[in-house]
Amino acid sequence: MRQRVQLHIDSLYGPLVPVALRPEPERAEMLRNMGRDVPTQVQGWGLIDTGARQTCIDERMAHRLYQQVGVAQTYTPSTQDSEPHEAPVYYGLMAFPGTPLPQIEQTMLGMALGYTVQGGTVVALLGRDWLAGLRMIYDGPTGQLDIYV
Amino acid sequence: MERFQAERATLNRMKPTLAERHEGEFAVLFGERLVGVYPTSREAYRAGLHAAGVDRPFYLERITRRPDPVYIAGVRA
Numbered sequence: 340m341r342q343r344v345q346l347h348i349d350s351l352y353g354p355l356v357p358v359a360l361r362p363e364p365e366r367a368e369m370l371r372n373m374g375r376d377v378p379t380q381v382q383g384w385g386l387i388d389t390g391a392r393q394t395c396i397d398e399r400m401a402h403r404l405y406q407q408v409g410v411a412q413t414y415t416p417s418t419q420d421s422e423p424h425e426a427p428v429y430y431g432l433m434a435f436p437g438t439p440l441p442q443i444e445q446t447m448l449g450m451a452l453g454y455t456v457q458g459g460t461v462v463a464l465l466g467r468d469w470l471a472g473l474r475m476i477y478d479g480p481t482g483q484l485d486i487y488v
Numbered sequence: 489m490e491r492f493q494a495e496r497a498t499l500n501r502m503k504p505t506l507a508e509r510h511e512g513e514f515a516v517l518f519g520e521r522l523v524g525v526y527p528t529s530r531e532a533y534r535a536g537l538h539a540a541g542v543d544r545p546f547y548l549e550r551i552t553r554r555p556d557p558v559y560i561a562g563v564r565a
Contacts, residue, residue: 365534365537373542392559409492409548410492413558415559444530445530446548
């Protein structure tokens, strides 16, 4: 039986999920063993974005916490002349504190996010790669978001 | 010089051969050397980390015959 996560939706800001961006554990362990500082986690909001094929994270946070491992061709509404542009690809870990949602460890795209809503910063867009393993009910009239894990 | 230009060029040359047996898997390159091909991005990342160490960049890409652009509808980059 699936576990249900209930969250409140603000109609202005959309479906927000608490997230924590954390360094990849093996890299963190290697840094620790070398006596070096391990970047501390960053907490904020993840906005569920069914229009995003792949999960994205704020570029500035990604640069601090994660390791860039590639580049991807992307289209966004601001893409000019139907030409894709390149976005950095990072590898890292994302957890969902205060919820039973399983943490993810994968590649994510760096994007210009980092805007503040509801006392927190939107540091991630949770795309269809994340939703692929979940069932979600967005109930606008009641302002309730149910995610089944 | 664009980031990972050499790695991408190397992988593009290898892709037709790799895709025959490893479509959907993940390739890791350190410089122009293929470190290996792995079933998951997690295994690929860790192999890259052990090959390159924590300070030197390595390249990780899913092997597909036709890489699709990624559509991000809800964000202004």
